[in-house]
Amino acid sequence: MSVGSLQGLLKQGMPTGRRVLPFTIRPMHRLSIKTQRKRQILDITDPVEALLRQHHAAAVGVCHLLVLHTTAALTTADLDPGTDLDMLDAFESMIPKLNYRHPHDPGHVPDHILSALIGTSVSLLADRGSLILGTWQRVILVELDGPRTREIAFGFAVTV
């Protein structure tokens, strides 16, 4: 979220989720990621490292990410060409087609289940502006009900 878009909300805090979270003094940042399709895997390694370099370029610590949604997930993965679609096909096929109860749209249930199963939080180690990752390892956002703009909360704790 850009600083500019927040100006008008400074006095009364901004509605985020179900609560009003004032942001004036908190050292907590956000990433906004626009997705393009119903289901999609996006490599967010570069924007995470950009935020890291902007705010914690000299620090060694843990970078905590939480996607603030119930039809999206965060994890790490190989992103050889086509692997994103392979993963989405497998996820789709793994969730059984049952007679779901969900009141306003039972069609969303597989999206919710995959979000809870893959998980929405990831904790990554960071060393002076770079994430510590394997050769082929990327940080990914799994969009399960797009296209939407997804918010990811970002926090950084120093390691000792």
Place this chain on the structure above:
Amino acid sequence: MSVGSLQGLLKQGMPTGRRVLPFTIRPMHRLSIKTQRKRQILDITDPVEALLRQHHAAAVGVCHLLVLHTTAALTTADLDPGTDLDMLDAFESMIPKLNYRHPHDPGHVPDHILSALIGTSVSLLADRGSLILGTWQRVILVELDGPRTREIAFGFAVTV
């Protein structure tokens, strides 16, 4: 921790898991959650925030939760009415019915597998007493072999 190094602490220590964990000086808290059914999804957002407000009301940081069991899990999820049962049905259906080896009760194997797969730890960002979550996002305990009392270890690290 060696048994020897614990001798002086044994009087006020408490048995937790396979070790004796003294609790007098550690800034680590616990949540005990009673479950009611064999399989159940419980919203633990409120007790987590109660603990947060009690001990870290003024801080910005990361709230780490770990459920100390092998037939339970932690994640975040949408909890529209019925979604909890939808999720449990899907989890049940996803785990194949194989000829499991587990010695004292092969019937527990699907519970263990779901615990390992969904995961037992979650790291949440917190801002002066409130968790930073999406509109519909709740922190959930997935009970896979209840009813039992489940222990969740809670740790809080400051972000910078």
Place this chain on the structure above:
Amino acid sequence: MSVGSLQGLLKQGMPTGRRVLPFTIRPMHRLSIKTQRKRQILDITDPVEALLRQHHAAAVGVCHLLVLHTTAALTTADLDPGTDLDMLDAFESMIPKLNYRHPHDPGHVPDHILSALIGTSVSLLADRGSLILGTWQRVILVELDGPRTREIAFGFAVTV
């Protein structure tokens, strides 16, 4: 990490993943775990606690682990005899056999999917040299494409 900030460290730096990570001043440790089979579950609780006792024997905090690979995963689990093989059988059976696109070896796709699904990071609470775990709970490395040597990054943040 900017190229500039690394100049002085490049001579003694070591290649890790896709970047050169200097290791002289960073308080970040690694575990190397040798695996023996194509698919295998290894109990890494003892080596994690050994590292913990070596570097953070007096601290209370969070121990962050990230396996630096895309065909391996980290989680916690029960390890009664045979449960490791039960889990591997179930994982194998859960991933659908689809016509995958992955360019250099479609046979690897199930390994990648399980890594992303189970997850590669885990955050554990630690109290003066011991992990806080349940009675039967162990920290496990899930090898999905061994035998290999797997690198696990380790970071420790103090809780308050």
